[in-house]
Each structure stands twice: as structure tokens, then as C-alpha cells.
Amino acid sequence: MTQHGHEADTVFARALAGDRRALGRLLSLVERGGPAAERITELAHPHSGRAHIVGITGAPGAGKSTLTGQLMRLLPERSFRPAVLAVDPSSPLTGGAILGDRIRMDDLAGESAFIRSMATRGHSGGLALAVPGALRVFDAVGYDPVIVETVGVGQVEVDVAGAADTTVVVVTPGWGDAVQANKAGLLEVADIFVVNKADRPGAADARRDLELMLDLSHVTGQEDAAGYRPPIVMAQALDGTGADALWEAVAEHRSHLEATGQMADRRRRRLRLEVISRLDQMAQAQAAAVLADDVGRQLLGEVEQRQMAPTTAAARLAERLLTDRRSGRGTG
Ligand SMILES: Nc1nc2c(ncn2[C@@H]2O[C@H](COP(=O)(O)OP(=O)(O)O)[C@@H](O)[C@H]2O)c(=O)[nH]1
Ligand SMILES: [Mg+2]
Known part of the structure; x- marks a missing residue:
């Protein structure tokens, strides 16, 4: 288990048992984001x-x-x-x-x-x-x-x-x-x-x-x-x-x-929005990574030289991004 996973698991268990300091720590980890926050979300979701x-x-x-x-x-x-x-x-x-x-x-x-x-x-x-x-x-x-x-x-x-x-x-x-x-x-x-x-x-x-x-x-x-x-x-x-x-x-x-039945509707919509924001954030991070590597920079250069249209460059990059993800060579 990763270090983040380990701390998140321990702190979550303590907070669940009523430890207020652990709850404070848990909230700090969530606020900071990253792998620990993701682990806490996994742990907390079934209880929420x-x-x-x-x-x-x-x-x-x-x-x-x-x-x-x-x-x-x-x-x-x-x-x-x-x-x-x-x-x-x-x-x-x-x-x-x-x-x-x-x-x-x-x-x-x-x-x-x-x-x-x-x-x-x-x-x-x-x-x-x-x-x-x-x-x-x-x-x-x-x-x-x-x-x-x-x-x-x-x-x-x-x-x-x-x-x-x-x-x-x-x-x-x-x-x-x-x-x-x-x-x-x-x-x-x-x-x-x-x-x-x-x-x-x-x-x-x-x-x-x-x-x-x-x-x-x-x-x-x-x-x-x-x-x-x-x-x-x-x-x-x-x-x-x-x-x-x-x-x-x-x-x-x-x-x-x-x-x-509006309570269930509101909650369903909220969870959906949360998944969308998360997905959005991941997609943006992936796009930034693909743009910054050699191929990305080269395509951007071609767009600047008017040798390639922005639409074509975006489509190529999107294709690379998806192929990379599928073959497990992604950056995330
Ligand atoms: N006159 C009066 N002042 C109030 C009342 N409720 C709050 N205040 C004052 O309004 C100011 C702003 O209050 P606060 O709760 O910090 O507002 P917030 O920015 O909306 O959180 C504070 O100085 C409060 O004491 C009220 O019912 N009557
Ligand atoms: Mg206030």
C-alpha cells in the first residue's frame, strides 16, 4: 500500500471512531487534494x-x-x-x-x-x-x-x-x-x-x-x-x-x-457533477502533459508556422492521448 493510502486509512478509521483530531487531519488531507484525498474519498463514500x-x-x-x-x-x-x-x-x-x-x-x-x-x-x-x-x-x-x-x-x-x-x-x-x-x-x-x-x-x-x-x-x-x-x-x-x-x-x-423524490434527484445530480469535475480535471492534466511533450511541441510549432490547422493538431493530440491511455503509457 502506498504511504498516502496507509495514512489515509489509519486517519479515516480513527475519525470514524470519533477522534476529532483525526477528523481535522482528514479534512486537511482532503483539502490538499492528490492521492491521499482520492483514497479518503474511496473510504468515505460508502459511509456517506x-x-x-x-x-x-x-x-x-x-x-x-x-x-x-x-x-x-x-x-x-x-x-x-x-x-x-x-x-x-x-x-x-x-x-x-x-x-x-x-x-x-x-x-x-x-x-x-x-x-x-x-x-x-x-x-x-x-x-x-x-x-x-x-x-x-x-x-x-x-x-x-x-x-x-x-x-x-x-x-x-x-x-x-x-x-x-x-x-x-x-x-x-x-x-x-x-x-x-x-x-x-x-x-x-x-x-x-x-x-x-x-x-x-x-x-x-x-x-x-x-x-x-x-x-x-x-x-x-x-x-x-x-x-x-x-x-x-x-x-x-x-x-x-x-x-x-x-x-x-x-x-x-x-x-x-x-x-x-427531489432529495434523491438533487443528490444524483450532485454526484454526477462531482464525477464530471473530476473527469474534467483529469482530462485537463492529461491534455497539458501531451501538449508539453516533444510531439505536442512539434505540432504546436506547425500550427504557429501555419503548416497545420489548430483543429488538426487538436485531433492528433486527442488521438495520441487516448491511444496512450489505452496502452497504459499515459502520464497519469
Ligand atoms: N444589527 C444587526 N447586526 C447583525 C445581525 N446579525 C449579524 N450582525 C452583524 O453583522 C456583521 C456581519 O456578520 P457576519 O455573521 O460575520 O456576516 P457574514 O459575512 O455574512 O458571515 C457582524 O458585525 C455581526 O455582528 C443582526 O441581526 N442585527
Ligand atoms: Mg461569514
């Missing part, structure tokens, strides 16, 4: 598929972390074992304040919760693989729900709605109205809305605007065929108001997904 993955998204400063922190307080009291993956462009790897400025990791260091921050920079394999990998690890070792916090669609390369069973979109009176949420593409991905900072003026307006937008999407037939309409939860994350109602909405959405 049970946790409810809840995405929390919205503009920076909307209160996502504070709200998540409130859920992390509430859920263990109700016998859940929640985990959080905070994907944050500004977050250091071991930030003490990832759950907002009032709630520190130490407050939540109990056995029944786990919080992990993932910086968006420095991923050779990309977040597109690191995020599903980390969520799978949490799921496999028994955390449920698994909450993934990210800034809004289009601001990071990870698509939270694609990664989650239930997507919560947080807006604030200060951030703007439903029109902005709509422009940011958040309206389509929301299963639940939270109007946070309801202590601020304009909260009722934000709610009304969202209701109007939802009415419109109903008229244009965008509403869920099974009649689901995203509820709007008013919250003040700083003092925890609305956290209960948010959790209730999340649980209702889960029931709805299960009753209508």
Missing part, C-alpha cells in the same frame, strides 16, 4: 449519503456566520450533531472568529459540533473538488446536518446551491432589496430566505419585495411543480431571534424534498 447538507449564502456581512453560530448552539440541544464548513475568501485556515464576532470556536468546542474553515485560495485541485470532499467526510463520520457557509453565487467558484440539499439565502435591509438578490442569481437558488438584521429599518420592505418577486416567479411558472414556495424567515442573528424558525423551515424543506 445520510447527512442533510444545508447551504447558507448571501453577501459578505449579511450575518451568515452569526446565524450559523446560532444554529450551532441550538442543534446540539436537540440531539443533532452539526458540522460547519465555512468557505470564505477572507478566512484564515484557523480563524477564531469564523462564526461571527460574537461566537468563537472555543464556545462550540463541545463533542457534538465541529467547525472547519476553508480558505478559497491555494487549491491545486480547486474548491470544486475540495468542498464536496470535505462535506462527504463530515457526512461519513456521522455529522448531520452539515452546514456550508459561502458568500453569494458568482463570488466564489464553488456553487453552494449545487453542493447543498437545502439552500438558505440571507439578505438584509441594508444590503438591498429582493431586486439585488434577484440580480445576483440568488432568487432562483433559494429554498428558504432569511431577512436578517430585522432590528434595522427597512426589514419589512425587504420581506415585501421578496414576496413580490416570489409572486412573479409563481406567475411565470418557476415555482416548484409540487407547490413549494420558499418561506421568508425574519431574523436577528445577533440575539438568536429567528434561529428556531429557520431550523423549522429547513426541516420542512427536507421533508418536502423527501416526500417528492
Whole structure:
């Protein structure tokens, strides 16, 4: 067995038995990518598929972390074992304040919760693989729900709605109205809305605007065929108001997904996308290798000299790449 395989196997077994340090190590290995991450995916996959993955998204400063922190307080009291993956462009790897400025990791260091921050920079394999990998690890070792916090669609390369069973979109009176949420593409991905900072003026307006937008999407037939309409939860994350109602909405959405078969559909689509990203990454690495070798460089030279069309060169390279793979002389 390779060294990577050996470490991954040992660490995974320990994490599965409840060792929190091993879980931390496992997540680092997954985040780093490469052979160890692949081995961990193999080990974790058969154990996964049970946790409810809840995405929390919205503009920076909307209160996502504070709200998540409130859920992390509430859920263990109700016998859940929640985990959080905070994907944050500004977050250091071991930030003490990832759950907002009032709630520190130490407050939540109990056995029944786990919080992990993932910086968006420095991923050779990309977040597109690191995020599903980390969520799978949490799921496999028994955390449920698994909450993934990210800034809004289009601001990071990870698509939270694609990664989650239930997507919560947080807006604030200060951030703007439903029109902005709509422009940011958040309206389509929301299963639940939270109007946070309801202590601020304009909260009722934000709610009304969202209701109007939802009415419109109903008229244009965008509403869920099974009649689901995203509820709007008013919250003040700083003092925890609305956290209960948010959790209730999340649980209702889960029931709805299960009753209508959409849970299975979403998961099927997600796994398919994960295979596609992985395949894509492998194909790109292979293509880069074939382009960089002698034949690749020669063909590129011929294209530059106008002796060969780019299409012909690409077709030749593709053929070589596939032949190499089949005869086991590939670079991977
Ligand atoms: N007034 C008010 N401030 C809030 C509320 N919730 C969060 N905040 C503050 O908003 C700021 C951003 O919160 P944070 O949770 O870090 O937002 P994130 O970037 O979406 O994760 C922090 O200073 C919070 O204390 C709220 O309900 N009311
Ligand atoms: Mg945050």
C-alpha cells in the first residue's frame, strides 16, 4: 500500500471512531487534494449519503456566520450533531472568529459540533473538488446536518446551491432589496430566505419585495411543480431571534424534498457533477502533459508556422492521448 493510502486509512478509521483530531487531519488531507484525498474519498463514500447538507449564502456581512453560530448552539440541544464548513475568501485556515464576532470556536468546542474553515485560495485541485470532499467526510463520520457557509453565487467558484440539499439565502435591509438578490442569481437558488438584521429599518420592505418577486416567479411558472414556495424567515442573528424558525423551515424543506423524490434527484445530480469535475480535471492534466511533450511541441510549432490547422493538431493530440491511455503509457 502506498504511504498516502496507509495514512489515509489509519486517519479515516480513527475519525470514524470519533477522534476529532483525526477528523481535522482528514479534512486537511482532503483539502490538499492528490492521492491521499482520492483514497479518503474511496473510504468515505460508502459511509456517506445520510447527512442533510444545508447551504447558507448571501453577501459578505449579511450575518451568515452569526446565524450559523446560532444554529450551532441550538442543534446540539436537540440531539443533532452539526458540522460547519465555512468557505470564505477572507478566512484564515484557523480563524477564531469564523462564526461571527460574537461566537468563537472555543464556545462550540463541545463533542457534538465541529467547525472547519476553508480558505478559497491555494487549491491545486480547486474548491470544486475540495468542498464536496470535505462535506462527504463530515457526512461519513456521522455529522448531520452539515452546514456550508459561502458568500453569494458568482463570488466564489464553488456553487453552494449545487453542493447543498437545502439552500438558505440571507439578505438584509441594508444590503438591498429582493431586486439585488434577484440580480445576483440568488432568487432562483433559494429554498428558504432569511431577512436578517430585522432590528434595522427597512426589514419589512425587504420581506415585501421578496414576496413580490416570489409572486412573479409563481406567475411565470418557476415555482416548484409540487407547490413549494420558499418561506421568508425574519431574523436577528445577533440575539438568536429567528434561529428556531429557520431550523423549522429547513426541516420542512427536507421533508418536502423527501416526500417528492427531489432529495434523491438533487443528490444524483450532485454526484454526477462531482464525477464530471473530476473527469474534467483529469482530462485537463492529461491534455497539458501531451501538449508539453516533444510531439505536442512539434505540432504546436506547425500550427504557429501555419503548416497545420489548430483543429488538426487538436485531433492528433486527442488521438495520441487516448491511444496512450489505452496502452497504459499515459502520464497519469
Ligand atoms: N444589527 C444587526 N447586526 C447583525 C445581525 N446579525 C449579524 N450582525 C452583524 O453583522 C456583521 C456581519 O456578520 P457576519 O455573521 O460575520 O456576516 P457574514 O459575512 O455574512 O458571515 C457582524 O458585525 C455581526 O455582528 C443582526 O441581526 N442585527
Ligand atoms: Mg461569514
